[in-house]
Every structure is written in C-alpha cells, then in structure tokens.
Amino acid sequence: MPRAWPILLGSANPVRVRLRRVGRRSWCTGAVSTEHPARRPDAPAGPPRWLLVLLAAGLSLLLAASALLALDAAGVESVSQVGFFAVVVAAALAGGGLTRLLGPRLPPVRRPPRS
Secondary structure, three states, X not given: OOOOOEEEEOOOOOOOOEEEEOOOOOOOOOOOOOOOOOOOOOOOOOOXXXXXXXXXXXXXXXXXXXXXXXXXXXXXXXXXXXHHHHHHXXXXXXXXXXXXXXXXXXXXXXXXXXX
16 A cells, blocks of 8 residues: 555545545645647557447348348248347457458558648
8 A cells, every 4th residue: 555545544434534644645746847838649550440330230130130141041041130239239249340450451541631
C-alpha cells in the first residue's frame, strides 16, 4: 500500500471511521511546462475504424447468407429460430475475426492535411 493512501482506524461503522495520513504529500503537480506543447497524435496507419466496422458487417452478412444457402443446398427444409440465431452469431464472429486479420493488411486511407 502506498504511503499516501489513508489508513482506516476504528470500528467498521462508516460513521465512526477516522482517517490518518501516513505521509504528508502534496497532490499538486507543480508548474506546467510549456517546453513540449501537446501535439495531436498521428493518424493510425490502417484504414479508419468506421470502414473496418462496415467491412465486418458486410463479411458477416455474406457468411450468414452463404451458410443459409449451403443449408438449403444440403436439403434442409427449414431452420428453427435457434438455428438461425446460431448461424447469425457464428457468421458475426467469423466476420469479425476475418476483419481483424484483413484490417492491418489494408492500405491506409490518404487524407488531405487539415488546415
């Protein structure tokens, strides 16, 4: 336990708990230095997040449709609601996994510099 944390003394009753500081430290951070002004972080190297979300959604939809068409081609007459939900969840997980694999390999989107 760091020395700056208070130590609880007394009974377990919150009304009667007394606080005692072990070390006397100031919480002030001191003067703010202007030697290194805050810079905006650089843009990430890959595509923007919204594009990756759309890619994951599209891949999930494609995989779910492919799975349902494969079940139809296999001769399955109907799929229950639980089966349909299982296909959709499996397709969403697979689409997200494929997006995590494909995302870093996609070229970065070139944005014009902000003025």
